[in-house]
Amino acid sequence: MYSVMSYGHMAADGVRMDAYARAIARAVTPGSVVVDLGAGTGILSLLAAKAGARKVYAVDTNPAVLLLRELAAENDLGDRIEVHDKSSLELTLPEKADVIVSDLRGSTPLHEEHFALIRDARERLLRPGGVLVPAQDRLMVAMVESSKLTRDLDLAVAGFTRRGLSARAARTSMANTVFADCSSELSASHILSTSARWATLDYATVEPGVVEGGAELSIQRGGLANALAVWFDTTVHDGLGYSTGPGHSSVYTRTLLPLLEPLEVAADERVHVTVRAHSRGDRWAWETTLVDRDGTTKARQRQATFLGMPTSPDALLRAATTFTPARNALGDRVARILAAMDGSRAVAEIADLVSADTLLARDALLDEVRDAVSRYGR
Numbered sequence: 038m039y040s041v042m043s044y045g046h047m048a049a050d051g052v053r054m055d056a057y058a059r060a061i062a063r064a065v066t067p068g069s070v071v072v073d074l075g076a077g078t079g080i081l082s083l084l085a086a087k088a089g090a091r092k093v094y095a096v097d098t099n100p101a102v103l104l105l106r107e108l109a110a111e112n113d114l115g116d117r118i119e120v121h122d123k124s125s126l127e128l129t130l131p132e133k134a135d136v137i138v139s140d141l142r143g144s145t146p147l148h149e150e151h152f153a154l155i156r157d158a159r160e161r162l163l164r165p166g167g168v169l170v171p172a173q174d175r176l177m178v179a180m181v182e183s184s185k186l187t188r189d190l191d192l193a194v195a196g197f198t199r200r201g202l203s204a205r206a207a208r209t210s211m212a213n214t215v216f217a218d219c220s221s222e223l224s225a226s227h228i229l230s231t232s233a234r235w236a237t238l239d240y241a242t243v244e245p246g247v248v249e250g251g252a253e254l255s256i257q258r259g260g261l262a263n264a265l266a267v268w269f270d271t272t273v274h275d276g277l278g279y280s281t282g283p284g285h286s287s288v289y290t291r292t293l294l295p296l297l298e299p300l301e302v303a304a305d306e307r308v309h310v311t312v313r314a315h316s317r318g319d320r321w322a323w324e325t326t327l328v329d330r331d332g333t334t335k336a337r338q339r340q341a342t343f344l345g346m347p348t349s350p351d352a353l354l355r356a357a358t359t360f361t362p363a364r365n366a367l368g369d370r371v372a373r374i375l376a377a378m379d380g381s382r383a384v385a386e387i388a389d390l391v392s393a394d395t396l397l398a399r400d401a402l403l404d405e406v407r408d409a410v411s412r413y414g415r
């Protein structure tokens with residue numbers, strides 16, 4: 038869950054905020070109804086109200102959104118901003134919005150329930166012909182030479198290799214893992230190839246699920262390529278946008294898809310890339326084919342996050358849709374807690390009711406009840 042300070046850092050990202058501020062000034066007209074989806078501490082709500090919105094509905098699961106009431110009051114905008122500290126999936130409104138503003142992305146737009154939340158808000162909360170800000174993101178890819186990634190991977194096996202042990206299995210596993218360029222080490226000088234778009238996300242039609250695409254890259258200078266860098270370029274509204282690519286400093290980090298083995302590349306060689314990812318951003322697969330100037334395939338590497346962490350046959354079986362599960366002891370207890378949450382008992386009474394059947398300490402049991410209340414209670 039983001040802290041109030043991290044919302045401050047998002048609001049301080051000049052490139053992002055300039056585009057959003059200009060988009061809001063253009064899309065919101067006096068009298069507009071606006072939904073700020075995932076408002077945080079509400080920078081986009083405040084800008085929409087300042088642009089003349091008649092009403093702004095700000096919604097966020099993070100209680101930090103409650104601070105927006107005070108922020109709106111101190112900016113004399115309190116009468117026009119209505120704050121809801123709940124999931125947007127549970128938000129019902131008395132009127133449809135003319136504009137929905139959001140930034141539910143992580144380092145890429147492929148982030149948790151982003152697409153599901155946009156689809157739900159678009160279908161339930163936006164008037165026909167209403168405006169979505171952002172409008173479109175384009176997923177980009179380029180081949181890079183990241184010395185930081187090499188150092189990180191080397192360090193992660195150094196404990197084995199220094200003692201004369203091989204760690205190939207662990208190294209292969211790590212190469213099937215997606216990394217974030219957290220320290221923003223990646224700059225334009227690390228790019229070895231042209232960049233290209235591998236997928237387009239139009240928020241007017243985007244659906245949760247698999248996003249996939251391919252791109253043809255041309256090597257621009259020789260080097261030792263060790264990853265594909267993925268980022269996004271966005272159109273927030275009406276030609277206004279920004280890039281989060283290498284060399285563009287922003288709150289978004291680049292995503293690195295490592296190569297299984299670094300590849301020596303030379304200018305004018307070509308790289309064919311295919312990327313497949315779930316819109317939640319938790320599962321990725323990527324294939325990289327390097328073709329030399331004569332058209333001969335020099336290398337082909339197929340990778341997937343599925344191979345990044347060993348999976349036991351038992352775990353695979355349990356994940357199958359044909360698996361017939363039974364409840365364990367915790368499941369039984371949660372079922373009893375949920376059954377006791379019938380609107381007639383206090384939290385302590387529910388814990389009392391369940392405590393007879395468990396050796397769990399009172400505090401731990403109360404935490405379990407509170408957790409069930411926050412997830413499934415009303």
Ligand SMILES: C[S@@+](CC[C@H](N)C(=O)[O-])C[C@H]1O[C@@H](n2cnc3c(N)ncnc32)[C@H](O)[C@@H]1O
Pocket residue numbers: 039044047048074075076077078079080081096097098099123124125126139140141142150154
């Ligand atoms: C990246 S922050 C954006 C904050 C702010 N709108 C901005 O642009 O600076 C995304 C926000 O979406 C919120 N969020 C995630 N899932 C949500 C949901 N189901 N309903 C409402 N908000 C949600 C998160 O808590 C987080 O505050």
